[in-house]
Amino acid sequence: MFLMVKVDLVVRNAQVFTGGELFSGGIAVKNGTIVAICRNELLPDAETVIDAENNPVLPGVVDPHVHVRDPGHTERGNFETETRAAAHGGVTTFLEHPISCPPPYSPEILEARVKSAEPQCLVDYAFFGAAGADFPQEVGRVAEAGIVAFKTFLHEAPEGREEEFRGLTMANDGAILDGFKAVAKTGLICTVHAENNDIIQRLIQQFRKEGKVGFPYHALSRPPIAEIETVEKLLRFARETGVRISFAHISTPEAMELVKQAKYEGQEVYLETCPHYLFLSDEKLLEIGPFAKGNPPLRSKESMKKLWDYINDGTVDFIGSDHSPFLLSEKEKGLTDIFTAAAGSPCIELTLPLMLTAVRDGRLTLPRAVELLSENAARIFGLFPKKGVLRPGADADFVVVDMKTPFEVSNENLLTHAKAIGVQYNGTKLVGRPLHTAVRGRMVMKDGVVDPEAKGWGQRLYPQK
Amino acid sequence: MFLMVKVDLVVRNAQVFTGGELFSGGIAVKNGTIVAICRNELLPDAETVIDAENNPVLPGVVDPHVHVRDPGHTERGNFETETRAAAHGGVTTFLEHPISCPPPYSPEILEARVKSAEPQCLVDYAFFGAAGADFPQEVGRVAEAGIVAFKTFLHEAPEGREEEFRGLTMANDGAILDGFKAVAKTGLICTVHAENNDIIQRLIQQFRKEGKVGFPYHALSRPPIAEIETVEKLLRFARETGVRISFAHISTPEAMELVKQAKYEGQEVYLETCPHYLFLSDEKLLEIGPFAKGNPPLRSKESMKKLWDYINDGTVDFIGSDHSPFLLSEKEKGLTDIFTAAAGSPCIELTLPLMLTAVRDGRLTLPRAVELLSENAARIFGLFPKKGVLRPGADADFVVVDMKTPFEVSNENLLTHAKAIGVQYNGTKLVGRPLHTAVRGRMVMKDGVVDPEAKGWGQRLYPQK
Amino acid sequence: MFLMVKVDLVVRNAQVFTGGELFSGGIAVKNGTIVAICRNELLPDAETVIDAENNPVLPGVVDPHVHVRDPGHTERGNFETETRAAAHGGVTTFLEHPISCPPPYSPEILEARVKSAEPQCLVDYAFFGAAGADFPQEVGRVAEAGIVAFKTFLHEAPEGREEEFRGLTMANDGAILDGFKAVAKTGLICTVHAENNDIIQRLIQQFRKEGKVGFPYHALSRPPIAEIETVEKLLRFARETGVRISFAHISTPEAMELVKQAKYEGQEVYLETCPHYLFLSDEKLLEIGPFAKGNPPLRSKESMKKLWDYINDGTVDFIGSDHSPFLLSEKEKGLTDIFTAAAGSPCIELTLPLMLTAVRDGRLTLPRAVELLSENAARIFGLFPKKGVLRPGADADFVVVDMKTPFEVSNENLLTHAKAIGVQYNGTKLVGRPLHTAVRGRMVMKDGVVDPEAKGWGQRLYPQK
Amino acid sequence: MFLMVKVDLVVRNAQVFTGGELFSGGIAVKNGTIVAICRNELLPDAETVIDAENNPVLPGVVDPHVHVRDPGHTERGNFETETRAAAHGGVTTFLEHPISCPPPYSPEILEARVKSAEPQCLVDYAFFGAAGADFPQEVGRVAEAGIVAFKTFLHEAPEGREEEFRGLTMANDGAILDGFKAVAKTGLICTVHAENNDIIQRLIQQFRKEGKVGFPYHALSRPPIAEIETVEKLLRFARETGVRISFAHISTPEAMELVKQAKYEGQEVYLETCPHYLFLSDEKLLEIGPFAKGNPPLRSKESMKKLWDYINDGTVDFIGSDHSPFLLSEKEKGLTDIFTAAAGSPCIELTLPLMLTAVRDGRLTLPRAVELLSENAARIFGLFPKKGVLRPGADADFVVVDMKTPFEVSNENLLTHAKAIGVQYNGTKLVGRPLHTAVRGRMVMKDGVVDPEAKGWGQRLYPQK
Ligand SMILES: [Zn+2]
Ligand SMILES: [Zn+2]
Ligand SMILES: [Zn+2]
Ligand SMILES: [Zn+2]
Ligand SMILES: [Zn+2]
Ligand SMILES: [Zn+2]
Ligand SMILES: [Zn+2]
Ligand SMILES: [Zn+2]
The missing domain is CATH 3.20.20.140 (Metal-dependent hydrolases)
Structure with a gap:
């Protein structure tokens, strides 16, 4: 019966940060919401598939x-x-x-x-x-x-x-x-x-x-x-x-x-x-x-x-x-x-x-x-449990990070309009570079490249009591 | 491709307590471990299926x-x-x-x-x-x-x-x-x-x-x-x-x-x-x-x-x-x-x-x-993250509880060998009665009835540093 | 030999507050300083003698x-x-x-x-x-x-x-x-x-x-x-x-x-x-x-x-x-x-x-x-031990108070130039009325009457380190 | 009139600790009680006169x-x-x-x-x-x-x-x-x-x-x-x-x-x-x-x-x-x-x-x-104000101390029966040696020599509420 199910996005081969720990598996997303966190083999078919290459996926x-x-x-x-x-x-x-x-x-x-x-x-x-x-x-x-x-x-x-x-x-x-x-x-x-x-x-x-x-x-x-x-x-x-x-x-x-x-x-x-x-x-x-x-x-x-x-x-x-x-x-x-x-x-x-x-x-x-x-x-600020956490039912807002490859900070690589002044950390060696970023299931950055088409995708949030 | 996948146990129609909130969906379990928490429609086929009837499933x-x-x-x-x-x-x-x-x-x-x-x-x-x-x-x-x-x-x-x-x-x-x-x-x-x-x-x-x-x-x-x-x-x-x-x-x-x-x-x-x-x-x-x-x-x-x-x-x-x-x-x-x-x-x-x-x-x-x-x-006590939490990767230890139907406590209904003395709460009206209990994916209680066959299923745990 | 000694002022029949207690006796003063606190019978002859009538004498x-x-x-x-x-x-x-x-x-x-x-x-x-x-x-x-x-x-x-x-x-x-x-x-x-x-x-x-x-x-x-x-x-x-x-x-x-x-x-x-x-x-x-x-x-x-x-x-x-x-x-x-x-x-x-x-x-x-x-x-404020205490060697600054006779406050009885506005306590019944006040051995008030001649008697004080 | 007065004991030429300070003068004692603290020239005649030689007299x-x-x-x-x-x-x-x-x-x-x-x-x-x-x-x-x-x-x-x-x-x-x-x-x-x-x-x-x-x-x-x-x-x-x-x-x-x-x-x-x-x-x-x-x-x-x-x-x-x-x-x-x-x-x-x-x-x-x-x-312990303070009215319990002459401690000089073991401070150089000690006006030590006749002079004290 569930053969029919196809979701919008799947992240596989990930270390998903959920329930306070990293889990080896993946995330399935439909209509902007996480519908599954599961072992790779249980992930449904999807329009878009991201291979996390065993990197952590964080909220x-x-x-x-x-x-x-x-x-x-x-x-x-x-x-x-x-x-x-x-x-x-x-x-x-x-x-x-x-x-x-x-x-x-x-x-x-x-x-x-x-x-x-x-x-x-x-x-x-x-x-x-x-x-x-x-x-x-x-x-x-x-x-x-x-x-x-x-x-x-x-x-x-x-x-x-x-x-x-x-x-x-x-x-x-x-x-x-x-x-x-x-x-x-x-x-x-x-x-x-x-x-x-x-x-x-x-x-x-x-x-x-x-x-x-x-x-x-x-x-x-x-x-x-x-x-x-x-x-x-x-x-x-x-x-x-x-x-x-x-x-x-x-x-x-x-x-x-x-x-x-x-x-x-x-x-x-x-x-x-x-x-x-x-x-x-x-x-x-x-x-x-x-x-x-x-x-x-x-x-x-x-x-x-x-x-x-x-x-x-x-x-x-x-x-x-x-x-x-x-x-x-x-x-x-x-x-x-x-x-x-x-x-x-x-x-x-x-x-x-x-x-x-x-x-x-x-x-x-x-x-x-x-x-x-x-x-x-x-x-x-009243945005939980849609935001701030990876769990089924939450918004599919996540970032895949590379904890292994060190990189040296340079303001040249920043995207802010004010990159000229963003020199505080120049020369510092860091890990944890974001590889992919998703907002409500849409990839707004993939392989380190921000998608200009995502302009306007962001939504205004209202706090919950 | 994932058609082949069949798991040991599935709980469906549940309010799963995961990531700090209740999630409408279910849990899939294989080899004692939670392999998926997902919407019902994404749950895989399973040897055993428990219908939680929209009740909360807690660790x-x-x-x-x-x-x-x-x-x-x-x-x-x-x-x-x-x-x-x-x-x-x-x-x-x-x-x-x-x-x-x-x-x-x-x-x-x-x-x-x-x-x-x-x-x-x-x-x-x-x-x-x-x-x-x-x-x-x-x-x-x-x-x-x-x-x-x-x-x-x-x-x-x-x-x-x-x-x-x-x-x-x-x-x-x-x-x-x-x-x-x-x-x-x-x-x-x-x-x-x-x-x-x-x-x-x-x-x-x-x-x-x-x-x-x-x-x-x-x-x-x-x-x-x-x-x-x-x-x-x-x-x-x-x-x-x-x-x-x-x-x-x-x-x-x-x-x-x-x-x-x-x-x-x-x-x-x-x-x-x-x-x-x-x-x-x-x-x-x-x-x-x-x-x-x-x-x-x-x-x-x-x-x-x-x-x-x-x-x-x-x-x-x-x-x-x-x-x-x-x-x-x-x-x-x-x-x-x-x-x-x-x-x-x-x-x-x-x-x-x-x-x-x-x-x-x-x-x-x-x-x-x-x-x-x-x-x-x-x-x-060093048992987390296998115990104490519902998340993919954790042991499938959970309890389905009925938060709606009040029941009156009577020591007659207890299973402890010492039920004769367990009268402290007799007459008290409570909710939250456990309906089903699973230990590492095995139902040790179903519909309020403990399975005597489960004797010996329990495992000794060692703390992690 | 001490027959010759005559002091400036003696207060007798007093309850002298000294050493943390009231003492029945009197004070002798010479050149503005207390030269003796002693039993009445030991008090020397003096220019001025005040009878405290068994009232307390306080600093x-x-x-x-x-x-x-x-x-x-x-x-x-x-x-x-x-x-x-x-x-x-x-x-x-x-x-x-x-x-x-x-x-x-x-x-x-x-x-x-x-x-x-x-x-x-x-x-x-x-x-x-x-x-x-x-x-x-x-x-x-x-x-x-x-x-x-x-x-x-x-x-x-x-x-x-x-x-x-x-x-x-x-x-x-x-x-x-x-x-x-x-x-x-x-x-x-x-x-x-x-x-x-x-x-x-x-x-x-x-x-x-x-x-x-x-x-x-x-x-x-x-x-x-x-x-x-x-x-x-x-x-x-x-x-x-x-x-x-x-x-x-x-x-x-x-x-x-x-x-x-x-x-x-x-x-x-x-x-x-x-x-x-x-x-x-x-x-x-x-x-x-x-x-x-x-x-x-x-x-x-x-x-x-x-x-x-x-x-x-x-x-x-x-x-x-x-x-x-x-x-x-x-x-x-x-x-x-x-x-x-x-x-x-x-x-x-x-x-x-x-x-x-x-x-x-x-x-x-x-x-x-x-x-x-x-x-x-x-x-x-650096004025002790000349001020603030009755002890031999201190300045003879004291006040004899009547702890027994209640009196009712009226601003009419005040001496301040601003007596017209000093009505806060009018009608209150108090004890402790000052009877006599001495500054460095000079009576500036006697029997409740301030001596206008005392004008200018006050001295400026300098703090001691 | 006061010519007649003669007291039991007078300490003269003292630095009397009274009212929180040292006072240059003396103490007169009658019937065990301090009856005067005053300048030397005001001290009455006495049976016994102690010259403090300008040393401190402490309680x-x-x-x-x-x-x-x-x-x-x-x-x-x-x-x-x-x-x-x-x-x-x-x-x-x-x-x-x-x-x-x-x-x-x-x-x-x-x-x-x-x-x-x-x-x-x-x-x-x-x-x-x-x-x-x-x-x-x-x-x-x-x-x-x-x-x-x-x-x-x-x-x-x-x-x-x-x-x-x-x-x-x-x-x-x-x-x-x-x-x-x-x-x-x-x-x-x-x-x-x-x-x-x-x-x-x-x-x-x-x-x-x-x-x-x-x-x-x-x-x-x-x-x-x-x-x-x-x-x-x-x-x-x-x-x-x-x-x-x-x-x-x-x-x-x-x-x-x-x-x-x-x-x-x-x-x-x-x-x-x-x-x-x-x-x-x-x-x-x-x-x-x-x-x-x-x-x-x-x-x-x-x-x-x-x-x-x-x-x-x-x-x-x-x-x-x-x-x-x-x-x-x-x-x-x-x-x-x-x-x-x-x-x-x-x-x-x-x-x-x-x-x-x-x-x-x-x-x-x-x-x-x-x-x-x-x-x-x-x-x-309820003994004040008779004990613990030098003030007129208090018991004449005092000690004259030599703050100037250093002395070296030796257990040989102790009077305790257990002097053999009192060696803790041997060799230490101190000041403040007691010269004269009086209890209720009787000299129990004079010039460093305890008066054996004072045996039995001590009185039992009862606390005051
Ligand atoms: Zn700011
Ligand atoms: Zn700011
Ligand atoms: Zn216990
Ligand atoms: Zn215990
Ligand atoms: Zn002010
Ligand atoms: Zn002010
Ligand atoms: Zn002891
Ligand atoms: Zn002890």
Whole structure:
């Protein structure tokens, strides 16, 4: 009777990561959903057959922290170029943060972003909403418009970027409490960029006055205390208001310890860190200056190493890339004055190989890596069990990776529109290169080549309660 | 091409718990292993086909705490009778604790137990070794003989049970430190029955002297402090000696809080509780006396309720039944003097329905229940990923449960040899009755009827590092 | 041979508080110093003899928190009027906080304040210096000019009070870190008014917008979190910079708990509270509005009661009056708009009777009261062992109090220039009225009557290392 | 009028420690009580005049931990010989612990001890009662007979010392809980010797079996965990039973940390350490073996240094000498088998110089030393304000010390009957030698010479509530 059955896609000869382990067999997909995980000999006939050549097949990466900024600064990259990069990096779902022009603080603005994304994206996506203190009446409305979470910044818009930060900032402690209360009512998570802007701006002003604008001053102007104090404060404000809080891109072990303690005491709090805080130290900043500039800055080697304890003990919930394309010119300005350089790097393509190389090196286990890269973000932002896991019934979002062949990173090989500036890891030898990427059963990358026809295949995702 | 494939067993029309969720489809099994989890229409032909009638299929229960006591007191039950009960309760793997005559403190004694179990067991099993201070030289030997962990008691053998406790006790604090050091060297977990025997014996003596031998005095003679203090001490001794420690049948929220804190501080420690501490309070002791007597005793309702916080926050690692068959006469003695009654109940058949009823009532989620009942014990005792999870590649150990039809518990319906005393839950209305149980692809129970032919099908398991 | 000895002053028939207890006897004073504490029959001849009539003689109160504001707003009171009030209240030393026009952020400005105080004061005094972020270069200079500590505020000057707050504020977190670093170098304590101004200003704006300007809105605009968060932040900043920190007028048990914990962990931190937080709740604010307005505001009865735990367990270091004279018109404005009223009350005369009434009521012991009122502030601000204690060799600063005769408080009986607004405790029945007050052996009040001739007797004090 | 006054004793030209500071002047005493502290020129005429030659006069030491063992082993020393030593060491009050034959567990036995002490003692004294689990009915009776506190041991009597330990032990955890409950009812403090006897006895047995009976094995048989675990347990048992607990002779920083934390959390708990734990490390044990043997044993140098943090942060409440005279033969046995040597040293004469030398060396302040040596024990055991402080109204118990002239310790100069074994500090250079000691105004030592006529001058003290 089942002779009749033919499916859309089959991956065979794979090491499928399912149920917490690698399984030798394959996956069958129909209508975008995994319909079978089974031994090769049980795989049905299929329109398309991929031979995994005994490589691991992992859940596609769910990247919870991406800045495409389209519409707005499309000269830096747009949904098409950056989701090509995503597919290239094994990312099958990304969460777009709300820095755009203007930020999506209302359903109408959000709709405009969706309109822009829809025809362009190669992979699936969901949106963060902007939560600020300026338009409290919009918070509930935008929550209902289908965002996965809110994001907010704790300072006034940087000079000249007013449009980009409108409705996105809780610029002082009073505003934060009000903003948190508003978000708490929606039941959604509030993600924060946790740096103390007063401390930073004062130091920058002072360094500027003293002519200290060289590479090291970026890190010196954003000392650990600026992150630590803010995390401590926001944990308290979150308890006070009942908001579910998530910390973006935490860079210091001290802040992680505070989050660990809050979790222990029963607070609902989430913690993201980024690959650059795990693999790069402030020595890289001294070396390449603006190209290693991000906020928060890279930290000392000693501090960096301590983060791995929190990776392994469960304190860190997920890894975000904080993918941030910029023009080369926006970075080069920093060569003479580090403070003028754009902050951020277009790194979405390397998260997966970096973390898998760490797996190879025994710094974490593969199951833990999959939790950090896919499952946890999907769970926390309401996309699980369709996303973040390989199991029958889930979306067929996966990536086949090569754990054996080392490759040397070069920004020349990146697909992001901003590849010119993506030089942070140049020369590093990694394993874990994505070979094939599928989104809901469609191959968006095969044999390392992204399919341009996949443009528009990506779908917008809505969180489940 | 795959037309040729025919498997041994197929379960269809199921809600398969896999990848953290229920999936509508089925399971195919060959040579004892799951070879496919897939939509019904993709299931291969099979020798045996089970129609799950849209009921959930869960990983078989891994019960980490069972006392068959064979060889030794087979009048109370033997490996055959008690593993029939196991199969009846959806338990596909159990860990036999080392109370036997004599306890397995040496490879030779262990071998004798294995020999006894082999021809009898219907389900898979592994052994705890006995760790005591009397035969330190045997600790390393028995570890290498293939046990999953050690168990120890903290007091001299009870009068008249010297044989049963030989080599199983660390009878004072000096002995504990020595015993822990010996176990630490093996790398295996040391499981402890954590009650302060001095406190208890003194109270019993005193109550006896005062003629206080009625039902309530069982609980009063084993106050919470007897457990709390011992847990605090053993956590410290475990840190001092580097042993990996696991606490059996914890009954008080205060002890759980101590374990929670130790975990937070990075100590490797595991925590078991039992259904009776979650569902029965000391009111049951007042009602049925010896038949509700176990060690530790049932606690107050208020205390009982607090345990659920630790069920849900991750502090409790697994649920053990502490299944303990006794003769009716051994219990009835307690009707006139509670201190003379045997302690323990034959409850392996009800763990799963009790916990699934709690799922229905919203006290925990199904994924959390599966962790507590199957996955965590398998992981911690080295049986994962063959046991504890439904995924292609795992052993086909599963149980089909009926979540819809309520049933009333009666000890008459139990299969344990000690059914006469298994009256604790009589009259309780539960859901989650096991319909079919499979062990490595063989149906050991079908439609609620255990297959006597399955005797001897159970295999001994060895832990993986 | 000792027949020749005649001293300046003798108090006889006293219960002298010395060595932690009351002693029946008397005190002999020469040249301002206590030369003997002895039984009556051993007291030498003296120019002046005071009969204490068996009343307690306590160390004069050392009030660490006073605002005379002279020079500046002398229409509210000046050093003469307010130190009359001090003498009347048994206060023999007060520490003047740096709100003046301008604040003493430089030695020159400080000198001007000293010049104003010198001819006027009836009791001894020392000055706080102003520490702000505006004149970092002055911090070291003013420290050397003989201040006991620094005081700072964490916000910009209130509108229209720019002059009063110049050089006195660390208006944002960056400024605080810089300011703390500067103070840390001096080795002096930095005292802070710990309220989160952003939270408060936002709430006030909002209430104003909504026309909510009635009495309750003063407390509602300054919620506990505004104090708690600031204390938590400043404790961290103090650890970061190494500054010795002291918290003025703490009003919430949560903030006290944070300080308790910091002390436990070894941080050098001091904690002041004021009588109004111990004896008045927000019900008083509802009753008399502006006349009960102070910053921080009065709290709930429940919260108020909890403060007494920290009084008794050693967390609170000293009691300050926060004596703040204002014009009646400055308070009356608040009758129609609470936000426009001046914040603070002229309460220096009642601290001692209030606390002694609490002693009578068993809320604290007399030795603890003396620590809180006299000894601790003297020790912490470098005035001990001349001040804060009755012992041979110390300054003869004392107050004879009547613990037996109850009296009813009426603002009519106050000596402060601002008596018109000092109505908070009107109608309360107290004991502990000061009968006689001596400063360095001179009676500045006798039989409840302040000696106007004592004007100018007060001396400026310098802290000892 | 005051010409007539003549007192019994005057100390002139002194630095009197009073009110937390040294005061240049003198003390006048009448009927055993201080009637004046005043400048020299105000001192009255007196029967006896002592010229302190500008040396400090401190409150006499209150030694809370002394073992005279009279009646019982008077061959080791008796109340006369050992209180001569006390006077020689500046000790004016001592608390006799209840190891005698039999221990004072009943009023009748206590009375016998009092009878023995009365005609012999040169200094004042109070008694600990014995609290054991054997005679619970006596606990309340002996409490009312005027003891200052209870003492208990946590193990069976050592072999051959049954008589000495009768009624003095709570030999297992059940007995401790019962014993604590009994003491809790009396409201008195329960002092414990906190070592885990099971751990120790097991190690001793094992070392013996292996022939390891050399000097180091004393410390190795009583490892830090034996103290730490016991302190943790007893803190919990004290909370459980509500008893006020005091830990004798704590020797490890870990145990002190546990007590510090319990205090922070509000538990009433007291902590004693002894000079040998502060000044001697286990190197001394290696050097002189049995003569440095005590229980608990000397610890590592590193551990010893950490104790000073707890001396200074307030965790340690008082210093006890644990003065323990033995026969030379009882020590010499240990030269060939350390386990056979008596444990303890006769060190009451050196506590004060040792601590004052530490004051000179800046390891603690003089006021802190006086708290630890005199004031705190007096307060905690109900003897304050008559004892422990120099103030008018207090007993004239004082010691004049020479802080300037260094002296070298030699056991030849000791007065204890057990001087032959008091060699621990031989060769050490100290300051702080007691010159004159007075008890209730009578000089019991003058110019370093104890007055044999003072025999019987000592009075028994009763605690005040
Ligand atoms: Zn950011
Ligand atoms: Zn970002
Ligand atoms: Zn057990
Ligand atoms: Zn058991
Ligand atoms: Zn203030
Ligand atoms: Zn103030
Ligand atoms: Zn002892
Ligand atoms: Zn002792």
